[in-house]
Amino acid sequence: MEDIIRGLKSLGLSGYEAKAYLTLLDKGDLSAEDLSRNSDIPLPRVYAVIDELSVKGFVKIIEGRPKLFEAIEPEEALNNYTSYLERRLKEDIERRRKEALRSLPKLKEVYWRNRLKITPEKLSEELSSLRDMEIKTIEIMSSANRSIDVFTSHFKWLSKVEDILKSAVSRNVNVRVLMQIDDKDSAERALRLLKIGVNVRNSCEAWYPTRGTIVDNSKLIYLIWVSDPAKMGGPTVYKPQYTENEGLIAVFRESFENRWLKSRDPIENIRSM
Structure with missing residues (x-):
């Protein structure tokens, strides 16, 4: 019997589990009290041992008064x-x-x-939401010393940073905005920017996949669109990012400068709206 118990324990059963299963094989269906008496397992431990054997597939619990425990045939078990x-x-x-x-x-x-x-x-710090991007943009714009370059679509969020840009211009910060001017609302925003001393250009692309702000050529916050929202049926973007990495900033700086050179004077568009 001890050899059999050692064998069952080598399979992963506890000592009490091995004793209980072997006792039920030998004696047949037993109640908790009878199992405890025949196996020397303390009665308070019997139910926990049986529950484990039931989960492992060695024992079947027969409901009744009292409950009886039946050993499952060894091969099936x-x-x-x-x-x-x-x-x-x-x-x-x-x-x-x-x-x-x-x-x-x-x-x-x-x-x-x-x-x-x-x-x-x-390399780049992920921002959790567009709201966080807005807060970070306001923060870096407010600390600008030399330059603020904004590349945006129709600048619908101008009202949130207009006073900040005006203050920057008053500190002799060079502020440039590259945006689309193709309707009355965007034309009105462009005019407001021009009136406070911001350099504004009308981007030549109908759509461009990045939006963002570069401050003092040392801080960059940006957003990349998955694809043209007109084709997707709505805006779909990757999470916004913030970086002070020189390499990333250089890439966005070069892109901005190239687009700025190709852009158009906004006055004609403003007058036509």
Whole structure:
């Protein structure tokens, strides 16, 4: 009997579980009291042991007064137990997979830090929403010392930063806005900008996939559209980003300057609206 108990324990059963199953195989259906008496398992522990054996597929619980416990035929029980172990293994693998995925970004960060000689999180900081982008834009505009370059669509958010731009101009900050002027509302905004001393140009593209602001050539906040909203049926954008990385700023700076050179004087569009 001790050899059989050792064998059951080697499969993963506890000592009490092995004793309880072997006792039920030998004695047949038993109540909790009878099982405790025949197996030397303390009565308070019997129900917990039986619950475990039931989950693992070794025992069937027969409802009644009192409850009886029946051992499942050994071959069927071992098949049940194998299925139980497979389920547990799959659950454990899935749990570990999720933990691995949570750790992956930090592991990749360590990997690339030494290979690229750059800390990935300093390349670009993800902002959680358009509201956060608005707050960050106001913050960097307010601290501008030399220049503010805005590349936008119709500048519908002008009212939120108009006073900030006016203040920047009064501090001799060079403020430039590249925008689309193709309706009365955008023309009215362009005129307001011109009146406070902002340099405004009418972008030559009907649509451009980036929006953002560059301040002092050292701070950049930007938004990239997934595709033309006219084709998507509405705005679809990636999360906004903020960076002080010189390389990224240089890319956006070059794009801005090229588009500025190709842009048009806004006066004609303003007058025609």
